[in-house]
Amino acid sequence: MPDLTEAVSEIADAMAREQRRGTVASYIPELAKVDLDQFGITVSTLDGDICCAGDADVPFSIQSVSKVFTLTLALGSIGDALWHRVGREPSGNSFNSIVQLEHEKGLPRNPFINAGALVVSDVVLAGHPPRVAIGSILRFIRWLADDEDIAIDETVARSEAATGFRNMALAAYMKSFGNLVHPVEMTLGVYVHQCAVAMTCRQLATAGHFLADGGGRSSTGHRVVSPERARRINALMLTCGHYDGSGDFAFRVGLPGKSGVGGGILAIVPGRASVAVWSPGLNQHGNSLLGTLALERLAKAMGWSVFGP
Structure with missing residues (x-):
C-alpha cells in the first residue's frame, strides 16, 4: 500500500504549483471575495489516521x-x-x-x-x-x-x-x-x-466518516444510519453529487462525492476513509477545479476507486 502521508503531501505541493485555478462563485457576493490561492486536503481513515496538508484548517462555506x-x-x-x-x-x-x-x-x-x-x-x-x-x-x-x-x-x-x-x-x-x-x-x-x-477540511472529513464506516462511528461506537442507508447515500453522491459534472467526476475519480460552490468536496472511500478537499476556484460545472484534480490524483495513487484499482 502506498504511503498516504506522502501521497497527500505530494498532492498539496502539486496543487500549489498548478496554474489553473478556476473562478470563484461570484453570484454570491461573499464567496466572490475568497482568495483563489488556497488549497486544503484532509484524509481521515477508518484506522484512525488523519493526514492533512495545505490550508486544511482554514474554514470555508460548505454550501x-x-x-x-x-x-x-x-x-x-x-x-x-x-x-x-x-x-x-x-x-x-x-x-x-x-x-x-x-x-x-x-x-x-x-x-x-x-x-x-x-x-x-x-x-x-x-x-x-x-x-x-x-x-x-x-x-x-x-x-x-x-x-x-x-x-x-x-x-x-x-x-x-x-x-x-x-x-x-x-x-x-x-x-x-x-x-x-x-x-x-x-x-x-x-x-x-x-x-x-463554515467548516475546515479537517472538520468536514471527520463529519463524513460515518459514510465510509457503514453508517457508524467507530471512534464512539454510535450508529448514525444503517449500513443500507449509508450505501444509498453514497450511491446518490456518486451519481448526483457533482451536478451535471457527476458523470465526469465518477469517470475521473471513481468515488462518491458531494461538491459545493464554496469550493469544498467531501469524498467517501467506502470501508477505508473520508476525504475533504477545498479550493475556491470552480470549473465549468460549479465544482472545485483543484479539488477535483487532487481527488483524481489521490484515488490513482492509493488505488481507491470504487470501480477497482
Whole structure:
C-alpha cells in the first residue's frame, strides 16, 4: 500500500504549483471575495489516521456539501417517504435549473440539486420555526465532526439570501405543485443557513466518516444510519453529487462525492476513509477545479476507486 502521508503531501505541493485555478462563485457576493490561492486536503481513515496538508484548517462555506447532512436528517425523519417528493436520478442540467420542474410537475430529480435540497429542507423544518430546524442541522454536523466550534457564517447567509432569486423561484414553483409544505420564505431560510455553515477540511472529513464506516462511528461506537442507508447515500453522491459534472467526476475519480460552490468536496472511500478537499476556484460545472484534480490524483495513487484499482 502506498504511503498516504506522502501521497497527500505530494498532492498539496502539486496543487500549489498548478496554474489553473478556476473562478470563484461570484453570484454570491461573499464567496466572490475568497482568495483563489488556497488549497486544503484532509484524509481521515477508518484506522484512525488523519493526514492533512495545505490550508486544511482554514474554514470555508460548505454550501451544497451540507446537502449530505440534511438528506441524512430527512431520511431519519420520514424514511423512504422522502422519495415520493424527490427523485434519485441525475439531472443533466445546472444545479439551479428550473426547466425540469415544469416537465416533471414540481418533483426534483434528486436531493442534491437546489430544488431537491429545498424539499429536503422543507422536510427538516417539520412544522418548527426555521431557527429550530437550523439549530438541529448545526448540532448534527457538530456531533458528526466532534467539534462544537463549527458555526454558521451569517455574512454568507445574508449575502445568499439577498441574491438567491433563482432559489426563490424554484421554491415558489414547487409550492405551486404542493411539494413544499411550509411557506417559501421559511424553507429558504433553512436552506441558506445550512449552506452557510463554515467548516475546515479537517472538520468536514471527520463529519463524513460515518459514510465510509457503514453508517457508524467507530471512534464512539454510535450508529448514525444503517449500513443500507449509508450505501444509498453514497450511491446518490456518486451519481448526483457533482451536478451535471457527476458523470465526469465518477469517470475521473471513481468515488462518491458531494461538491459545493464554496469550493469544498467531501469524498467517501467506502470501508477505508473520508476525504475533504477545498479550493475556491470552480470549473465549468460549479465544482472545485483543484479539488477535483487532487481527488483524481489521490484515488490513482492509493488505488481507491470504487470501480477497482
